Amino acid sequence: MPVSLLTVGRFVDFPVSGNVKHSYEGTSANSADLDVPRKTRRKGLIVAAKPVAKRLVVLVSGSGTNLQALLDAIETTGVEAYGAEIVAVGADRGGIEGLARAERAGLPTFVCRVKEYGARDEWDAALAEAVAAYEPDLVVSAGFMKIVGKEFLARFGGRFINTHPALLPSFPGAHGVRDALAYGARVTGCTVHFVDDGVDTGPIIAQGVVEIRDEDDESALHERIKEVERRLLVDVVGRLARNGYRIEGRKVVIQ
Numbered sequence: 001m002p003v004s005l006l007t008v009g010r011f012v013d014f015p016v017s018g019n020v021k022h023s024y025e026g027t028s029a030n031s032a033d034l035d036v037p038r039k040t041r042r043k044g045l046i047v048a049a050k051p052v053a054k055r056l057v058v059l060v061s062g063s064g065t066n067l068q069a070l071l072d073a074i075e076t077t078g079v080e081a082y083g084a085e086i087v088a089v090g091a092d093r094g095g096i097e098g099l100a101r102a103e104r105a106g107l108p109t110f111v112c113r114v115k116e117y118g119a120r121d122e123w124d125a126a127l128a129e130a131v132a133a134y135e136p137d138l139v140v141s142a143g144f145m146k147i148v149g150k151e152f153l154a155r156f157g158g159r160f161i162n163t164h165p166a167l168l169p170s171f172p173g174a175h176g177v178r179d180a181l182a183y184g185a186r187v188t189g190c191t192v193h194f195v196d197d198g199v200d201t202g203p204i205i206a207q208g209v210v211e212i213r214d215e216d217d218e219s220a221l222h223e224r225i226k227e228v229e230r231r232l233l234v235d236v237v238g239r240l241a242r243n244g245y246r247i248e249g250r251k252v253v254i255q
């Protein structure tokens, strides 16, 4: 069984049972007993324990094609082999195709609208509570067009990822595709990263590159980025779920 002794930074792994903590702050942590699949000693025999599929809550605001890519990959690969399952889908608005996709897949959904709360902090706490109800191991912002606040990050920091349609740190914010085009960049792409308290500033997990063509407009370029983005997100989420990971400063190490 591989043993990793981490001496710096923060160790983050998924729980293999309900009472294992998600993350460990400190100088040293031994992840051997969190490896998946685990082996369990029973009556003198070593038996392989079933890998535990990680629980994903996905947040959306729009068409939900990234959500669909995750749903399709999990269905095709199987929950166990992929390493994760989507347990709920949340949104900041109703009537979107992203929610319809979740409903067609038979998943529970919830909507948390900013305007229904007196203050942004209240919305943030309500969103955190709604997500927490599904006990996720990982929360995925897949085209979720809201910046979360302190309460959400206090609960899900280190296990909240976002996909952004540009090569961060270039072109953060709501118009990453438009801004890359306007700047005259020759390549752009997508970035899957952990969310911190800045706008698209958290540690980068993976990136995909897309060439910008002379004839591109925002919509054509975004469509080509999304093709790469969907594959990247499916790959990253699966690897995080199956292997576990740690975040060392700005560096993400998938084990």
Ligand code: GRF
Residues within 6 Å of the ligand: 060, 061, 062, 063, 064, 065, 066, 067, 098, 142, 143, 144, 163, 164, 165, 226, 229
């Ligand atoms: C993605 O390009 C995402 O990076 C951006 O919005 C798009 C969402 O697409 N924030 P979809 O809703 O998954 O189709």
